[in-house]
Amino acid sequence: MLVHTDARRRWLWTAAAAVAAYALLTFAVEITWPPLVEQDAVVSAAAHRLALEYPAWRVVMSAVTRTGDTVVLLSVLAFTLGFLLRRRMLAHLAFVCAAVAASAALRLVVHALVARDRPEGMLALAAGWSYPSGHTSHFATAALLLFVLVWPLLGARWQRVALVATVGGWAVLVGASRVALVVHWPSDVLGGWLVALAAVPLAFMTHAVRINHSRP
Template identity: 35%
Template structure:
């Protein structure tokens, strides 16, 4: 005579370790992705923010040495300053937000409503976090005797670096399905990396941010993209769409062929 008591029923249930990554148990999957995203947000960025708040001497010395070196180069090379100013203005937060808005409109015209919502959410959430954290940290910008550029407001994290990272992440995850596997994919990655790196470096080169401000913006932007992409991937599992690897496939590869799919 077989037994079907509570112990037997409990043994038939997947363990928590299995449920937390099982697409058939969407709550466990969502919780796991949320914890992973929170880890990305809290650990590297929070550590850097604490070092900035505590005025950690080694970080301050490193920031000042980078700032002094780049400022000296800028004073000796006016053309370099012009290039950095133009880049910094073209890829400032507001132009990137306008570009994101145009992308949202394009996605809506293709009936990719959820992908459009993800794009808007990523840019808005990251865009709101930047000014809030500037106020909370309250770090002053570099003070230079002969500045080549000026900027208002607090310094940490860099809004330019943050928004460039958000825009680059959106660019990659939306357009990877269109890039194929050849040269276009390489070009897309190069454009995203250049947008992120050069925009951040331009702010240090102009003497309006410390290097740690820019790194903080990069970390926060990457964390926001990771968190919203995790939420979108969780939704895909919930509605039964095939699993994807965002860094390889984008987050909605079916949109490229079937715009109504998401």
């Protein structure tokens, strides 16, 4: 895959902006910055009331959040890696592995260092620390990977619009479901999105450089 300089520059700026935003948000969470804490509490309280008042909403959000479960995403990852391996698309295989590894590293290190408690009154089972949201970062990473891999295969404008709407919209829904079920603070979800927005472009840049260097 040939990656033009302008495209690489856009990916670089996306990664840099996401890393900077993630660092600032993490700092705000770590020092329990009052405006952030207050806004998180307000949104979580509203989400709790909404879920209790409308049980059907809770059922829908529970169904959405299950699409981001580890078992589901690992199955999709295994299928993708197997497909790329069978097609001998080794550069793409390396890109996917690098993105997944970068996403996991960016999340797990901060996850352990910040050790943020989850909201009270959770409406679904959840274990571990709260920040950043694992469901959100995992699904957003998968969505971005799908976007990068599928986009070049689509020629019609409507196909690309449909891809962005479907993949992007579902990634937003999964993150929102974590807040709706009161298992994460809103800033946890924002952190998860930023992890994906940093990890995938960083991996893509490495992928692009390696591909270009391998060209005769």
